[in-house]
Amino acid sequence: YNSSQHSKFTEYDAVRKNETLPLEFGRGCVFKCSYCTYDLIGKNFGDYTKTEETMYSVLMHNYEKFGTTRYMLTDDTINDSLEKALMLEKIVNRLPFKFEFGGYMRLELFHKHPEMIEIYKNCGIRGAKFGIETFNKKAGLTVGKGFGEKAKDVLEDLYKGWGDSASISVNFLVGLPYDTIQDLENQLAWLENTQVVGNCAFNHLRIWKNDKNGFNYKPELMNYYTDMAPNNGSVLSDWSSPIMTNAEC
Numbered sequence: 001y002n003s004s005q006h007s008k009f010t011e012y013d014a015v016r017k018n019e020t021l022p023l024e025f026g027r028g029c030v031f032k033c034s035y036c037t038y039d040l041i042g043k044n045f046g047d048y049t050k051t052e053e054t055m056y057s058v059l060m061h062n063y064e065k066f067g068t069t070r071y072m073l074t075d076d077t078i079n080d081s082l083e084k085a086l087m088l089e090k091i092v093n094r095l096p097f098k099f100e101f102g103g104y105m106r107l108e109l110f111h112k113h114p115e116m117i118e119i120y121k122n123c124g125i126r127g128a129k130f131g132i133e134t135f136n137k138k139a140g141l142t143v144g145k146g147f148g149e150k151a152k153d154v155l156e157d158l159y160k161g162w163g164d165s166a167s168i169s170v171n172f173l174v175g176l177p178y179d180t181i182q183d184l185e186n187q188l189a190w191l192e193n194t195q196v197v198g199n200c201a202f203n204h205l206r207i208w209k210n211d212k213n214g215f216n217y218k219p220e221l222m223n224y225y226t227d228m229a230p231n232n233g234s235v236l237s238d239w240s241s242p243i244m245t246n247a248e249c
Contacts, residue, residue: 017066019070026075079109080109104129106130111153118161125166127168128169131170133171135152152190168196168197169198173203205246
């Protein structure tokens with residue numbers, strides 16, 4: 001995988017001038033969020049990641065053949081390590097064009113490595129999406145997202161560092177254990193009263209019948225929910241918690 005050339009586009013791909021193309025630096029995710037049904041989670045940092053030379057070769061190929069300079073990086077987590085961020089910076093500094101990109105990132109890693117803010121700005125970031133899920137630390141810990149209120153500070157740091165050069169998007173989950181209606185209202189009020197976040201999405205919690213990574217393997221969490229009724233697929237379509245029901249989400 002480290003030397004794979006399969007991400008090179010050809011004349012048969014009907015690539016348009018100035019089109020934003022998908023590009024993957026690495027396969028798999030280093031995290032293990034409790035709601036995730038993806039198979040390739042919990043990898044080690046750097047596993048299944050293409051080399052600097054491979055990525056440079058792909059970017060130059062696409063630029064010379066199609067004039068491509070903009071990308072949507074499809075990695076599960078673009079910034080899963082400082083080493084990966086520094087590798088991107090080295091690649092971008094070698095390019096004869098202005099590289100621009102967007103993709104999914106993990107907010108906590110900007111807290112751990114604040115220098116990433118400047119690195120990604122220099123690399124040409126234009127959009128970042130974060131799965132925050134909740135500002136309630138206890139609720140977040142149930143799904144491996146226990147950053148809590150610190151998320152607000154890091155989002156503000158990103159906004160200060162990137163300014164209008166990059167759009168910040170965030171996702172939240174509604175229905176997590178221990179999240180109250182007041183918590184949800186507080187989240188919404190913060191989002192409405194700040195310029196930090198460009199757009200946000202609220203998704204209701206979905207519990208899977210055969211969730212090998214998540215709630216079904218954590219009885220203490222499943223006991224929080226009652227009235228579990230499966231639909232015709234793999235999702236438990238009806239549930240109730242002490243706070244709300246699936247329908248209310």
